[in-house]
Each structure stands twice: as C-alpha cells, then as structure tokens.
Amino acid sequence: MLTNLSIKNYALIETLDVSFDSGFITITGETGAGKSILLGALSLVLGKRADLSVLRNKDTKCIIEADFQVKNYRLHSFFEENDLDFEPLTILRREILPSGKSRAFINDTPVTLNVLANLGDRLVDIHSQHQTLQLAENEFQLKVIDAIAMNQELLASYSKELIEHKTIVKDLEELINYKSQANKELEYNSFLLKELQDAKLKVGMLEELEQEYEQLNNVETILENLQTASQTLNNEEIGILSQLQIIKQALGKLSGFSKEYQGLFQRIESVTIELDDIFSELEQVSERVEANPKRFEQVNTQLQLLHNLFKKHQTDSVEQLQEIRNDLEEKVDVSLNVDAKIEAKEKELQLIEKSLNNKAKELHQNREKIIPTLKQELEDKLALLGMPSSSFKIELTLTKEFKSTGKDDLSFLFSANKGSSYGELKKVASGGELSRIMLVIKSILAKFEKLPTLMFDEIDTGVSGEISSKMGSIMKQMGKNMQVYSITHLPQVAAQGSSQYKVFKQENEEATFTHMKQLELDERIAELSEMLGGKNPASSAVAHAKELLGV
Incomplete structure (x- = not known):
C-alpha cells in the first residue's frame, strides 16, 4: 500500500x-x-x-x-x-x-x-x-x-504447455517442409558424403602424406646419402670408427697416468659407442628404404584427392573437411529418417494436445460453474x-x-x-x-x-x-x-x-x-458542510455533515 x-x-x-x-x-x-x-x-x-x-x-x-x-x-x-x-x-x-x-x-x-x-x-x-x-x-x-x-494455477500450467505446443507445431512444420526438399538434395549430399568418407579423413594426415610423398619421390638420393654416411663411419682403413679405435687405444695406455688422461679416454669411449650406435641405425634405415612405385602412386592419388576436396569445398584443412562431412552425415541421416521423425513429432503433438484439451475443458467447467454466481452478484450490487x-x-x-x-x-x-x-x-x-x-x-x-x-x-x-x-x-x-x-x-x-x-x-x-x-474531525465536518451547503453552510448542513460522519 x-x-x-x-x-x-x-x-x-x-x-x-x-x-x-x-x-x-x-x-x-x-x-x-x-x-x-x-x-x-x-x-x-x-x-x-x-x-x-x-x-x-x-x-x-x-x-x-x-x-x-x-x-x-x-x-x-x-x-x-x-x-x-x-x-x-x-x-x-x-x-x-x-x-x-x-x-x-x-x-x-x-x-x-x-x-x-x-x-x-x-x-x-x-x-x-x-x-x-x-x-x-x-x-x-x-x-x-x-x-x-x-483458475490461476491451472491457467499457468495451460500457458506453459501452450508454449511447448507452439514449439512442437513449428518443429513439425519444419520437418514437413524439409521432407519436400530432402529427396531433391539427398542424392547430391550422399555423393558428397561418400567422397569424404572414402577419403578416410583424420587429423594430421595431410602432413603425413606429404612427408611420405617426399621420401618415396627421393628414394635414390636418400639411399645414396645413407650409404655415404655409413661408409664414412665404417671404412676398414679410413672410416671414422677405425680411426677412433686407434685414438681409443692410445689414450687407453695413458689413462692410468692421471685423471685427466682417464677423462679423455672415457670421452673418446662415449663418442665411439654413440657413433657405433648411429652406424647400426643407418644400416637398419637403409634396409627399410626401397623404391615402391605402387605406394608412391597411392600416396600421390590420396594427396590429389585431398586437394580436390579442398577446392570443391573451398577449404584448406582436413579439420574443416571433417566438419563438412559431419554436417552432411546429419543432413543425409535426417533425409533418410525424416518420416520416422515426423511420426515421432506427430505423436508428441497428439499427447500435448490431449493434455491441453483436458486443461481447456477443466477451465471451461470451472468458469461455467461460477458464472451464475457472478451474474447474480453483479445484478444484486448494481440494483443497490x-x-x-x-x-x-x-x-x-x-x-x-x-x-x-x-x-x-x-x-x-x-x-x-x-x-x-x-x-x-x-x-x-x-x-x-x-x-x-x-x-x-x-x-x-x-x-x-x-x-x-x-x-x-x-x-x-x-x-x-x-x-x-x-x-x-x-x-x-x-x-x-x-x-x-x-x-x-x-x-x-x-x-x-x-x-x-x-x-x-x-x-x-x-x-x-x-x-x-x-x-481532523472538526475540519472534516467543516469540509462536508461546505460540500453540502456551499461556502456559508447553514446549521442544517453542519448537522447533516455530523450525521454522515456518525458524530
């Protein structure tokens, strides 16, 4: 108040x-x-x-x-x-x-x-x-x-369901409209999706393919340089490992004379072990490197496919292609299953309409019940x-x-x-x-x-x-x-x-x-008297004012 x-x-x-x-x-x-x-x-x-x-x-x-x-x-x-x-x-x-x-x-x-x-x-x-x-x-x-x-609580519940009903009706209309377009687009979307699925997209594949392509395209150069490195390390007469053995033997004879010589010997020994390990790995790598025209063609084809997909979908990354693929999967899925979704949405609509009808009927009954009372009270009070x-x-x-x-x-x-x-x-x-x-x-x-x-x-x-x-x-x-x-x-x-x-x-x-x-009371009497009898009210107006106030 x-x-x-x-x-x-x-x-x-x-x-x-x-x-x-x-x-x-x-x-x-x-x-x-x-x-x-x-x-x-x-x-x-x-x-x-x-x-x-x-x-x-x-x-x-x-x-x-x-x-x-x-x-x-x-x-x-x-x-x-x-x-x-x-x-x-x-x-x-x-x-x-x-x-x-x-x-x-x-x-x-x-x-x-x-x-x-x-x-x-x-x-x-x-x-x-x-x-x-x-x-x-x-x-x-x-x-x-x-x-x-x-009816306040019932109306609030009805209003809440009516909002849900409008949402369901809108969703259903969108599904029906989508269905009319879906068949036209389904064949094309399915074709695009198959292309992307066949590409077997995964994060990092572009870099891996490009690296493998460079290796396969340069097999002879790789083998030649691996062999050069291997021979330089292990030539019987002038190889680095042979020369290191001579140095190791010489320092081994001195290692007992001082800690300084012993330290030099240990360092040469470590270098020898490391280079020997490198030589072994060079041999293993060389054995794995071989010309593979068939694989080279496969890698080249995959790279060409990726670049074609980049151009077609106006993108430059595998990640974006994956997003496009996922979107197409959803569209194709909706197209293939739109009838089932429409049917499910129609059942949902039937359920909420049944509930709304029940609530509307209850509202109607509650209203009808009180109308005679409202009518009578309105007429009685207006009569007064x-x-x-x-x-x-x-x-x-x-x-x-x-x-x-x-x-x-x-x-x-x-x-x-x-x-x-x-x-x-x-x-x-x-x-x-x-x-x-x-x-x-x-x-x-x-x-x-x-x-x-x-x-x-x-x-x-x-x-x-x-x-x-x-x-x-x-x-x-x-x-x-x-x-x-x-x-x-x-x-x-x-x-x-x-x-x-x-x-x-x-x-x-x-x-x-x-x-x-x-x-105050006396002021109210004066005000009412003036309202009854004008600026200079008679005693009867004052008496009437007091009567109205009950004093």
Whole structure:
C-alpha cells in the first residue's frame, strides 16, 4: 500500500509531503484545486512518460517519491528478475531534469522507465475512463471470471504447455517442409558424403602424406646419402670408427697416468659407442628404404584427392573437411529418417494436445460453474447502485482453437432496462453505468485476489446522493481488506472514508500553489458542510455533515 507521497517542483505543487494509512481514503477539494495534478504526479512515479511542462520552476528538477509497503504483494520474483534488492518498504523515485531527461529509481537503484512502470502496475490501479473501457474486452472479462473460479494455477500450467505446443507445431512444420526438399538434395549430399568418407579423413594426415610423398619421390638420393654416411663411419682403413679405435687405444695406455688422461679416454669411449650406435641405425634405415612405385602412386592419388576436396569445398584443412562431412552425415541421416521423425513429432503433438484439451475443458467447467454466481452478484450490487433492472447474459462456448486462455469464446452481454435487448457493454451501457459496473467488479475481485492499491477518480460522477452513499459503502467495505482511494465531489462518499484529505489552492502576489492535508474531525465536518451547503453552510448542513460522519 502507498504510505507516503513526496512531490517537489511539479506543476502548481512547490513542495508536498503527505502520509497515508490503510483502509478507505477519500480526497476532496474544489474543482480546479489540483486533484488531477496529484494524480498526474502519482502517475509519473508509477512510470508514465513526462515532458518539461511538468516543471514548476524550469531551472530546477522535479522529484516525486512514493513509499510502498510491499511485503504482502508477492513481488520477490520481480525484484530478482530485475536484479533489485527487495525491501518491505520500497521507495519509487522519479526525477525530471531541466534538460528534459528523466531518471527512475527503485530503492535508490537506477532502473529503466519500463521496469518502473511494470512495478507500478503491480502497486497501484488508477481507475480511469480508459480502464472502464476494458470492461468491454473479452480478455478483461475472462480475467474476472478466472479470478473468481480460482483458475490461476491451472491457467499457468495451460500457458506453459501452450508454449511447448507452439514449439512442437513449428518443429513439425519444419520437418514437413524439409521432407519436400530432402529427396531433391539427398542424392547430391550422399555423393558428397561418400567422397569424404572414402577419403578416410583424420587429423594430421595431410602432413603425413606429404612427408611420405617426399621420401618415396627421393628414394635414390636418400639411399645414396645413407650409404655415404655409413661408409664414412665404417671404412676398414679410413672410416671414422677405425680411426677412433686407434685414438681409443692410445689414450687407453695413458689413462692410468692421471685423471685427466682417464677423462679423455672415457670421452673418446662415449663418442665411439654413440657413433657405433648411429652406424647400426643407418644400416637398419637403409634396409627399410626401397623404391615402391605402387605406394608412391597411392600416396600421390590420396594427396590429389585431398586437394580436390579442398577446392570443391573451398577449404584448406582436413579439420574443416571433417566438419563438412559431419554436417552432411546429419543432413543425409535426417533425409533418410525424416518420416520416422515426423511420426515421432506427430505423436508428441497428439499427447500435448490431449493434455491441453483436458486443461481447456477443466477451465471451461470451472468458469461455467461460477458464472451464475457472478451474474447474480453483479445484478444484486448494481440494483443497490440505482440499476435495479440491469441484467447480464454471460455465455461460454468451447471452440476448436487453442487460445492463450483456453478454448473458450466468451459472450458477455448487458441490458440496463427491462425489455431492452442485450448488447455489448460498450454499445449499450452509458459512461456512468460502466463506472458502476467497474466498481462492482473490483469489489467482487477484491474477495478473490490480492489487488493493488485502488484509486478511483470521481467514479461517482453523475449519480445521486443516495446511490453515491451506497457506492461509498462498497468502497468502504473493500477498504477493510485493501487500500482504496476515492477522489470525490460527493459528501456521502467522502464521509465514509476512514481518513479524508483535502486538496486546495493558495495564492500570493506572485504565484498559485496546490497543497494537500489530512483533515481532523472538526475540519472534516467543516469540509462536508461546505460540500453540502456551499461556502456559508447553514446549521442544517453542519448537522447533516455530523450525521454522515456518525458524530
């Protein structure tokens, strides 16, 4: 609920700071005193767009703050989704700068205007002519019926499945469309895939083939140089190993004379062992090297195949060819198995449609069950509000189409007078009748769901004193479970508020200012007396005011 409203530099308001309690709150004041200004300021802090015209002083920013007690509003998920700290006492702030820029804050955290507006919608419901027109919309009418039928959880489950249903339908359409093209592409894709599969692609194969190709293409050169190296090492007369044996024998004779000679001997011995090992390996390598025209042709063919594949698929690596192969395998697999996939998707669709149909039927039954009660309560309460002959015809028809709220078509028709034909609300109900119907619907909804703070702006316009008293009684009753505001010109409504505020103007030589204050008992008597009897009310008006207040 709204606990405090602070306004600075807005229209005719220089500074305003006012606190509110729970219950039914009435706001009165002369025409032009600034009640619409108050609503405008509240709308801004709830996320409405603004311009520089709202600034009283064009050189100073406008600041509007509204404090809300939100612990019972189930808003934790909203705060989490928007990365905001949840506070039981949440403060909304709006700043309009002289430059024309606007800033919005929730608990001192900057937010977008959209986030502020989304939260504002959950906190305050300002009744306006636009909202009254919602009465004529099936979406709003169904929302009322579902609230009374306690359909919220069932609707949430239905909505979740409906999203899945749309996804399955889309997938199925894509499979069917794919099938129509698949046969045309299957033969070509299969040919491309076989080429890549026959290539037996593996990482590093290009480098291995290129190395083997160079070896096979240079067999004679390789053998010639291996033999030269081998002979140089092991020639009986001038080979390196023979010469090393001579050096080894000479140093062996000296090794006993000093550690220095012994070290030289050991080093020559190590070199001899290493070169002897190299010679053995040269012999083994030479034995393995041989001309192999057949293998050379195979390697050359494989390399040529790879380069042809690179060119065909516009790539230069085996890894990319592997990716293309995998993609083709998937396409060919889908083409070959598309009928099975379509069949599986159709079964999936049948299952979810069966579940959706069951939920839609349950929604329909729950709605039908409460319609007689809703119809009776609407007509009974409207009779109290001066519409004794009002009558509703509310009918539901199950359709074949899955809609966002089930499969129902709703016919919500109204007749204000006996003998009059039924028609759509927007065509047969006057503005005053629509306002009373909206008030009754809000009062019914208040019993079934946690509504936000309600603010009615002169909903009692154009009704008589007796009827307005009953409208006030309805709002007073609603105020027992929630916070309700009524901006009114009628004393019969104003008197029923658990608290009353007055909006008024003050002027000095330079400017006009709008103020607002909570009225004490004697001030309420004076205000109601003036509303009843004018600026100089008679004693009878004062007595009537006291009677209205029960004092």
